[in-house]
Amino acid sequence: MMRLRSVxxxxxxxxxxxxxxxxxxxxxxxxAKWKAENKRWVAYHLTGVxxxxxxxxxxxxxxxxxxxxxxxxxxxxTTVSNSSHTQN
Numbered sequence: 001m002m003r004l005r006s007v008x009x010x011x012x013x014x015x016x017x018x019x020x021x022x023x024x025x026x027x028x029x030x031x032a033k034w035k036a037e038n039k040r041w042v043a044y045h046l047t048g049v050x051x052x053x054x055x056x057x058x059x060x061x062x063x064x065x066x067x068x069x070x071x072x073x074x075x076x077x078t079t080v081s082n083s084s085h086t087q088n
Contacts, residue, residue, distance in 0.1 A: 043072035 044065050049057050061073065 039071075041072050042070050043074055044070045045074040045076070047076045048078035049075070 044061075046057065061070075065073075
């Protein structure tokens with residue numbers, strides 16, 4: 001009886017360690033397949049571009065970022081309108 005318990009315990013331990021490894025391999029296969037089928041996004045974040053520098057910004061995007069594979073642009077304006085300021 002003691003031998004049977006030992007065998008069962010070993011089998012349970014082997015199964016418990018094998019399942020997470022199988023799940024990880026499955027996840028890795030899915031990840032590789034997804035990357036092969038989907039275009040990857042490579043983004044650049046611009047903050048506070050001044051209106052008088054738009055030509056230079058366009059040149060940066062067209063001549064530098066796009067050839068390097070950047071295909072997404074996050075543009076955040078830091079312009080604040082006068083109406084949002086409170087005056088004392």
